Amino acid sequence: MSLKEQITNDMKAAMRAKEASKLATIRLLQAALKQKEVDERVELDDGMILAIIEKMIKQRKDSIQQFEAGGRPELAEIEKSEIDVLVAYMPAALSDEEVQVAVTAAVAEIGAAGPQDMRKVIELxxxxxxxxxxxxxxxxxxxAALSK
Known part of the structure; x- marks a missing residue:
């Protein structure tokens, strides 16, 4: 099942279970996905959907900082609950060691010699x-790896 289908199925389940906050978050996600499809006239694949979800999570983390700095903990809690819903669609996070191994492999694969090759490595x-x-x-x- 694709990520898009999973999101749709979760929306239906949230409707049936009358989970209003989860439903609202999933609808926001679906609206963002639809907006991207309409704007760019493309069919989103799982990688593109993950990028959108990642962006939404980052936006909410920024909002949480702002709400907490502004003395609005109730709004920060709403954002945190939205993050919980969105994180469920993300794949399992890699450990620091696994990320380091991936960085080392990418640098070797591209044959990066210095900081000028950073963009190529990051894109990969x-x-x-x-x-x-x-x-x-x-x-x-x-x-750090290219500065050595």
Whole structure:
């Protein structure tokens, strides 16, 4: 079953179970997916869907920081519950060691010699690690590996 079908099935299940907050989050996700399909006139594959989910999670994390800084813990809790729903669609995260191994392999595969090759390595890793690793951390590891 594709990720898109799973999201649709989960929406139907949330409707039947009358889980209003989960349903609202899934509808937001479906709206974002539909918007991307309409804007770019493409059929989304699982990789593209994961990228959208990852972006939505990042937006919510930023919102949580803002709400907590502004003294609005009730709104931060809503964002946290939305993150819980979205994270369920992400693949299992890789450990730091697994990410390091992937970075080392990508650097060797491309034959990267220095910082000028960082973009090539990051692009390769983006496809391999989509949704399974924080690309900010990966970028730092690549930079460190190419600085040696």
């Amino acid at each position: 890793l983006k496809t391999r690690l989509a949704g399974r690793a924080d690309m900010g951390k990966v970028s730092g590891l690549v930079k």
